[in-house]
Amino acid sequence: MKELGIGIGWRPEIADAVEALDGVEWVEVVAENLCDGHLPGSLERLRARGVTVVPHGVSLGLGGAARPDPGRLAALARKAELLGAPLVTEHIAFVRAGGPLTASPSLEAGHLLPVPRTRDALDVLCENVRIAQEALPVPLALENIAALVSWPDEELSEGRFLAELVERTGVRLLIDVANLHTNRVNRGEDPARALAELPVEAIAYVHVAGGVERDGVWHDTHAHPVTRPVLDVLAELASRVSPPGVLLERDDNFPAPAELAAELDAIRGTLAAARPRPLLIGAGARVSGGAMPARPTAPAARGTRVPAPRSPAREPEQHTDPGTDPGTAPAGARQRVGLAQAALLSALVAGTPAPEGFDARRLGVQSRSLAAKRADIVAKVAPELPEILGAGYRPAFLAYARHRPMSDGYRHDALDFVEGLLVAGRPADPAARRALTAWWRERAGIRPPGPAARLAHRVRTALGRGVTAP
Known part of the structure; x- marks a missing residue:
């Protein structure tokens, strides 16, 4: 896999700045923001200059209980081929x-x-990763x-969880150092311990981002x-290993180009000042003076895995049924993980009680954060709504999001939100209500809800989603 160097997250709002x-x-580039068979002109020009473009997925949910869609x-495979990318990236998360x-x-x-x-969650993740690896061309x-x-x-620390994932699947790692810092503040986890436990020789590249x-x-x-x-x-x-690539992420509240350039310079300076030292990585592999273990020089063919270098001293316990492939989840693991994740997500987006063992106050912070993010993204997807309201x-x-979980993406969320307002006879201003009705009619492709439709909507909401009708 090629050395990437210093990069930046491409976003339409800063496309000109990135080129300059x-x-x-x-x-x-966020993979889901690309259209099949078509690239924005800015990305075409960057590629023509020899700039590598890597698609970064956000919707697979490989850590979820269900098998990958x-x-x-x-769609992710098509984006990789469209870009001629050397690899694709995703997240260890459920969505x-x-x-x-x-x-x-x-x-x-x-x-x-x-x-x-947990062992169950790791087993499910490993099987999902194996399915994804077989479907992707890189x-x-x-x-x-x-x-x-x-x-x-x-049952496992973050570093150990990542190390066993790499051991069992050969997947590479995208290490976000801002996320390690976030988990230090929010969960008391030591970034140095995570770096000491994970196989840094498996790192494909690194993310750096701001927060508050x-x-x-x-x-x-x-956005900071x-x-x-x-x-x-x-x-x-960087004192442990020379990362093949480091990338600055910025998704909102975009600064002037000079500020982006200064942040990239700060990243370069940090890397230059940190000289990789000889040390034991994890439990055995040694990297000295920044030299990286050999990596494949060309993308793998479809259906093959690219194994990360293994440490012979590390022999993790395999939590699998006897006689099964270590990439296969044991019977019942998916349902156990699924029930736990559904209970947590329901508490976060549907107002159900916090599952046992969780910090209810912290769940409230996360719930409000999710609702605020929904509001922000719907405002971007449907900018007419903030203008009208x-x-x-x-x-x-x-108020709508408090007990109305999203079930089918942000565009459908916007339609559901407006339908709920119209059903309730809102907004009070007749001109705004007419504008909202016209917006909804144009996008829903049907007549706005009358009295009978309003009643059906209330019944469907109460029965189908398990919430109280307004």
Whole structure:
């Protein structure tokens, strides 16, 4: 796998700035934001200049209890081929829960949620990774995520969880040092311990991003400058191994190009000052002077895995049924993980009680954060709604989201929100209500709800989603 160098997350809002920045050797693009068979002109120009473009997925939910959706995998494979990418990346997270596996309503988080670090969850994740690897035309790397909440009764540390994932699947790692810092503040986890336990020789590249602390909780916003503590974690990682690539992420509240350039310079300076030292990695492999173990020089063929270098001294316990492949989850593991994840997600997005063992206050912080993110993204997907509703948009959406979990993406969420307002005879201003009705009619493709439809909507909401009708 090629050395990537210093890169930045490509976003449409900063496309011109990214093209003009000096020393950008590669970019990463959110895979779900690309259309099949078509690239934005900015990405075409970057590729023509020899800049590598890596697709970064956010919707697979490989840490979820269900097997990966074949359609989502096929879409990610097409993006990799469209970009000529050397690898694709995703997250160790779950993004949806419920459904047939748990005989409960299907729920969407609209966000990356942490996987419990248990043997069951690891078994399910390993099988899902194996399925994804077989469907993708290039190697896969997975990212550690930030979290506001901790699962009770976890059996593995983050570093050990990642190490065993690599041992059992050969998947590579995308290490986000900002997420390691977030978990230090929010969950008391030591980034140095995680780096000492995980196989740093398996790192494909590194993310660096900004955030902000409020009331003792670190929010990984990707909308604030990179802080010194995050750069310190990068320095700790770089003292252990020379990362093949480091990328600056910025997703909102975009600064002037000069500020982006300054953050890239700070990353370069941090890497230059951190000289990799000889040390034992994990339990046995040695990296000296920044030399990396040999990696494949060309993308793997479809259906093959790219194994990360193994440490002969590390022999993790395999939690599998006798005689089964270590990439196969034992019987019952999926349902156990599914029930646990559905209970957590329901508490976060549907107002059900906090599952036993969770910090109810911290779940409340996460729940409000998810609702706020939904409001922000719906406002971007449907910018007409804040224009029509004005200052009333946000409180109305948050009231709607409190007991109305998302089930089918943000565009459908916007339609559901507006339908609920119209059913309730809102907004009070006749002109705004007419504008909202016209917006809903154009996108729903049907007549706005009359009295009979309003009654049916209330009944469907109360019975189908298990919430009280307004």
